Amino acid sequence: MATKELIFVVDTDITHREMMVRWLKDQGYQIKVFDNGELCLNMLDENPAAICLDINMPGLSGLEILKRIRLANRDIPVMVITKNDALGPAVEAMKIGAFDYMVKPVDKIRLQTNVERAIEMHSMVNKIQRLQGELKKTYSYKNIVGHSESMRQIFGQIDEVSGININVFIGGESGTGKELVAKAIHFSSAYRMGDFVAINCGAIPEELQENEFFGHEKGAFTGADDSRPGKLEVANGGTLFLDEIGEMSPKMQVKLLRFLQDKSFEKVGGTKKINVDLRVISATNRNLQDAVKEGRFREDLYYRLMVYLISLPPLRVRKDDIPLLINHFLKKYKDEIPKKITSVSSYAMEALDRYPWPGNVRQLENEIYRAMVTTQTNMVQIENLSPDIQKHREGHVGDDNRFIPAIENLSATQPVVSAPEVQSLSSHPTPPVGSTFNEIEKKAFLEALERANGKVPQAAKALGISRATFYRKLKKYRSAN
Numbered sequence: 189m190a191t192k193e194l195i196f197v198v199d200t201d202i203t204h205r206e207m208m209v210r211w212l213k214d215q216g217y218q219i220k221v222f223d224n225g226e227l228c229l230n231m232l233d234e235n236p237a238a239i240c241l242d243i244n245m246p247g248l249s250g251l252e253i254l255k256r257i258r259l260a261n262r263d264i265p266v267m268v269i270t271k272n273d274a275l276g277p278a279v280e281a282m283k284i285g286a287f288d289y290m291v292k293p294v295d296k297i298r299l300q301t302n303v304e305r306a307i308e309m310h311s312m313v314n315k316i317q318r319l320q321g322e323l324k325k326t327y328s329y330k331n332i333v334g335h336s337e338s339m340r341q342i343f344g345q346i347d348e349v350s351g352i353n354i355n356v357f358i359g360g361e362s363g364t365g366k367e368l369v370a371k372a373i374h375f376s377s378a379y380r381m382g383d384f385v386a387i388n389c390g391a392i393p394e395e396l397q398e399n400e401f402f403g404h405e406k407g408a409f410t411g412a413d414d415s416r417p418g419k420l421e422v423a424n425g426g427t428l429f430l431d432e433i434g435e436m437s438p439k440m441q442v443k444l445l446r447f448l449q450d451k452s453f454e455k456v457g458g459t460k461k462i463n464v465d466l467r468v469i470s471a472t473n474r475n476l477q478d479a480v481k482e483g484r485f486r487e488d489l490y491y492r493l494m495v496y497l498i499s500l501p502p503l504r505v506r507k508d509d510i511p512l513l514i515n516h517f518l519k520k521y522k523d524e525i526p527k528k529i530t531s532v533s534s535y536a537m538e539a540l541d542r543y544p545w546p547g548n549v550r551q552l553e554n555e556i557y558r559a560m561v562t563t564q565t566n567m568v569q570i571e572n573l574s575p576d577i578q579k580h581r582e583g584h585v586g587d588d589n590r591f592i593p594a595i596e597n598l599s600a601t602q603p604v605v606s607a608p609e610v611q612s613l614s615s616h617p618t619p620p621v622g623s624t625f626n627e628i629e630k631k632a633f634l635e636a637l638e639r640a641n642g643k644v645p646q647a648a649k650a651l652g653i654s655r656a657t658f659y660r661k662l663k664k665y666r667s668a669n
Contacts, residue, residue, distance in 0.1 A: 192216040193237030193307055198228045198253070199269065200245050204292060208240060211296050212303065225253035232262060237307045238287075240299070243268040243277050251277055254284050263313070265306035269294060332368060333516045336506040342369065345498050350376035355448075357493050358471040360500030363550030366471040367431065369498060374427040379467045382426025385419050390435030397440040399456050401447075408457020420453055423466045430470040433493065434479055438486070445489045468493070503545040503552060510541055513549060517556040518568075529560050532568040534659040535581050539573060541656065542580040633661050 195217045199205040202223075209219050220236070222228040225248040228239070239257075243250030254266055265287035270278040278289040287306045290298060332343070349356055350373050358366045367386065374384045392400050403418030420428065430436075436444065447453050452463045470493045479485035503510070514532055522529065532540070536559075545551055559572040570578055632651070640646035648658040 192218070194218040194220065194234060195303060196220050196222060196228055196231070196236040196239040196241075198222045198225060198239065198245070198250075199242040200224070201242065201292075204242075204269075204294070208294060208299060211299055212240075215300055215304070217303070224248065225250070228253060229256055232257070232260065232264075236264060237310065238303050239264055239266045240303070241266050241268050243270045243281060243289075249277075251281055251284070254281055254286060258285050263310070265310045267302055267306065332365065332372060333512050334506065334509040335512060336501075336508045338501040338506050339509060342498060342500065345496075346372050346376065349373060349496050349498075351378070353378070353467055355493055355495040356469045356498060357496065358469065358498045358500065359476075360471075360473065361502050361548055362473045363548030364500040364502060365549055366473075366500060367429065369500065370427070370429045370469045370471065373469060374429075374467070377427070377467060379426050382466070383423055384427050384429065385423035386429040386431055387419050388431045389440075390432035394437040394439070397437055398443060401440070401443070402453050402455050404456035405458040408455070412457065415455070418453075418455065420447065420464055420466070421462060424464040425466065427467040427469060430468065430493075432472055432474075433470040434472040434474040434476055434485060436485075438484075441486045441489050445486065445492060448489075448492050503548045507541060510552070511537070513552055514540065514556055517553050518560070521557050521560055525560050527560070527563070528566050529563060529568065530566055533570060534656050535570045536568050536573055537656045538660065539570060539577050539579075539581040543577045630661075633658070637662070 192215065195212055197205055197208055197212070197219060198221075199208070200223050205221060205223075209221060212219055220231065220234070222231075225241075225245060228241075241250050241253060243254075250268055254268070257264060257266065266281075266285075268278055268281040268286045268289045269292060270289060271292055275291075278286075281289060287309075288302050290302065332339070334340075334342075346369065356370075356373060358369055360366050370386075371384055374380060387400065389397075399416075399418065401418050401420055403416045403421055404412050406412060406415045430444075443453075448468065450463075451465065452461050454461055476485055476490055476494070480487050480490050514537075518529060518531075540552070540555075547554075555574060555577065556568070558574075559568040563569055563572045570581060633647075636647040636650050637644070640650065644655055644658055644662070648655045651658070
């Protein structure tokens with residue numbers, strides 16, 4: 189039998205203690221025995237899976253030991269053991285946080301069952317807490333990709349609003365990451381232990397919206413064979429995310445406004461008022477102000493939802509984030525694709541940078557994923573991109589996919605220009621006073637390339653520009669030489 193978890197047995201009664209040890213060892217557990225509480229407390233760093241604790245010990249009592257375990261923020265399950273005539277302390281121990289109590293002489297089956305159940309429950313709680321921590325880390329704004337000024341402002345807003353239960357409204361074009369920001373707020377807030385419940389208001393038929401939000405009682409309508417909770421009830425203690433709020437029907441707008449006033453509702457077919465405590469975050473890619481002016485959205489609901497506004501920028505105005513996002517998606521999908529794809533070629537990067545991205549980050553992610561699937565090398569090439577994106581590469585000629593030859597497949601250390609060619613390119617004298625900008629720029633570029641021994645990555649870094657920009661300039665000056 190494989191050795192199982194470590195159990196502490198704390199009991200001054202030698203006969204009873206040895207009996208419990210024997211029964212637990214029969215189950216495969218490791219056992220450590222203590223005849224006083226101080227020794228047990230000193231050994232807690234060994235992280236026992238459970239503790240069997242005699243509550244009626246002389247000196248440091250079992251109750252005091254239990255209190256100190258809890259004060260040390262240890263959530264180890266503790267089963268207290270008491271005499272028939274000492275149930276009062278056992279009840280007090282349960283209030284402090286004991287897992288269960290047993291009366292001497294302890295029953296073998298109950299002891300083994302309680303220990304097993306305590307360990308299983310403790311393991312489950314730890315797993316849930318670990319998953320909650322991972323979710324918080326995953327959806328923390330620190331894991332939202334971006335270093336542009338506009339995104340730094342968004343991160344500041346997430347920080348500002350996370351600790352306050354205020355209605356947040358997230359605006360932005362489709363694909364900008366509204367739900368990702370909503371989750372970042374949720375997992376940084378006091379409601380993070382509750383569920384994040386998302387409703388796409390535009391995807392629910394009007395006749396089903398009320399039932400989706402509020403749930404229904406048994407017999408409320410034909411086919412309602414059982415009572416069913418709605419999204420509001422499921423989100424109790426957590427966050428309700430109302431996506432595409434502008435698509436909500438006028439009838440449901442009235443009911444939502446009523447709910448937001450006191451956070452209470454009745455199920456369809458029910459009469460009992462249900463109160464919930466949750467956070468509300470809403471979002472849309474439409475202009476709600478126009479919808480209000482046109483009478484399609486209630487003005488009072490608009491102001492109730494839009495207490496704190498976060499406006500996400502489209503990708504076309506945060507172009508500095510495109511290389512970061514591409515690198516993120518290359519890493520995200522590397523385990524799904526049986527190729528070692530580590531980079532994007534210079535001309536592919538140039539086309540990706542120049543494209544306006546009407547579908548924003550979501551479109552960029554899909555594009556990179558598709559390109560990773562189609563490339564035959566360890567690099568995403570220009571030909572792996574969609575035709576519309578390829579057209580944005582500098583040097584494109586018409587619609588027949590003919591391009592000026594690209595400089596591709598370069599490693600970080602491979603020189604792009606041979607030593608003699610560098611010397612030839614940079615042999616021009618220092619531009620005289622009154623030189624044009626192009627002449628001065630050309631000299632700076634070629635000198636940087638010469639100092640880097642023909643290695644573009646190092647030369648580009650020295651000038652503080654991207655490799656794609658350096659390649660463009662190099663091509664320009666090669667042709668002019």
